[in-house]
Amino acid sequence: MIEVIDSGPLNTIQDLGRTGFRDIGVTVSGAMDPLALKVANLLVGNDGGSAAVELQTFPFRVRFDKKTAVAITGGGSATLDGIEMPPWWMQMADAGQVLEVTPAVGYARAYVAFGGGVDVAPVMGSRSTSLRGAFGGMEGRSLKKGDLLPLGEAVIPGLAADGFGVVPPMLEMASLFPVEDDGTLLIRALPAGEHDLFGADAERFWSQSWKISSQSDRTGYRLSGDPIRLVAPVEMRSHGIVAGVVQVPPAGEPIIQMSDANTAGGYPKIAGIIDADLWRLGQARSGSRLRFVRSSHAEARALDQAIANYLADICGTSQMVARALKTITSR
Structure with missing residues (x-):
């Protein structure tokens, strides 16, 4: 469980959105930057489409009740108990520690993913918040002080790690x-x-x-x-x-x-x-x-493939780190 101790308006729970309901007037919603959401999830061992927190207003602060993997991507600068975390980074947070996220220059939104994903009840197959429809996420609204965010079962629970990160897509694929x-x-x-x-x-x-x-x-x-x-x-x-x-x-x-x-x-x-x-x-x-x-359609397909390759590399690194940590802790 994650306790929200400070949050501004428009900060919501989002995944990749709900599909298949446009014919009845239901918007897809989902992350405004789906690439940053996917990267944050992969860093903590989740499926890329797991629910995370999308931040648009700052500061945002949460307290952990147990050891949890956390990653920040997109436009956020973060500290854990006052110690700076690198951008686009996964870190293990201990029970009682406080994560604070502030804005980063040049970005509009940040994404915070937790090991296991935010496990609110899905609505029409998605945990995304629809503010216009007032459903999904946390009671269909923005997050506020005192909210308790339930987490799913983490793939890499309770592991000690100094953390690891990735090169942001705008740097890794700058030429594209x-x-x-x-x-x-x-x-x-x-x-x-x-x-x-x-x-x-x-x-x-x-x-x-x-x-x-x-x-x-x-x-x-x-x-x-x-x-x-x-x-x-x-x-x-x-x-x-x-x-x-x-x-x-x-x-x-x-x-x-x-x-x-x-x-x-x-x-x-x-x-x-x-x-x-x-x-x-x-x-x-x-x-x-x-x-x-x-x-052109050809250029669009090539760019989709480049992004898929970038995510596959991150997924491989995350799995390698998880296996290494499990080996260490089993000795």
Whole structure:
């Protein structure tokens, strides 16, 4: 059991989300940065999709009631009883110790995974919190002081270790995830169904940089820039949408659907962001700038494979450490 002793709003329990219910209006939810969530889980010996804590406001502090493996990834700086933990690191915490997580520069969210995963009751096959629907996670709400987080059975329970970590994906795969010199994110996407209905404005969608508006959240990122508009008004029925779809409302400033994406909408779609770049958007703060880059199905598949290889290496390292520690403690 983990006791929350300090937490701000919008900090929630998330896994990889609930799928298969969009037809009845249930959003997927899940981690805004699924790659950071997977890495944190693998570091503590969990399945990559186990439930963990997604942090958006800081500080966040918890107290452990027994020896527990804990890992911090994404945009968090952490201390354990006041002693600094390296970033993207797994550490064994002893009973009574306090973990404090504060924000890291350049990131919007941090992820905290515990050995065994956060074992709240699943709703529709997922432990993710849907704040809009007020279900899942911890009673469908943000975490607060006094919450007790139950944990599942850990794969590597009670082991003493100095800890180990991984190279963050933005460093390990820097050549695959480019950023312009001024910090502008280059986000790859494919033209979507109504792309050509924007005429010459469609090219401006790709050529200009966009700023993530302060009116952005887990449902969608609103982008500020020179508006783009349809050549002529068009009547559209509502249609299914998913995370990564870029819609353009009448005002002409695009909206990127994110983890809590609406299940349907009628705004025209100009582009769809490839899955491999969605985690980068999940770490983009309000005020950040991005530019869309035309991609291809082949490039999307290659990037998916690169990420899969990165995670496989981490999984192999974690299993090797677990085996070594079990051998040591059995002597």
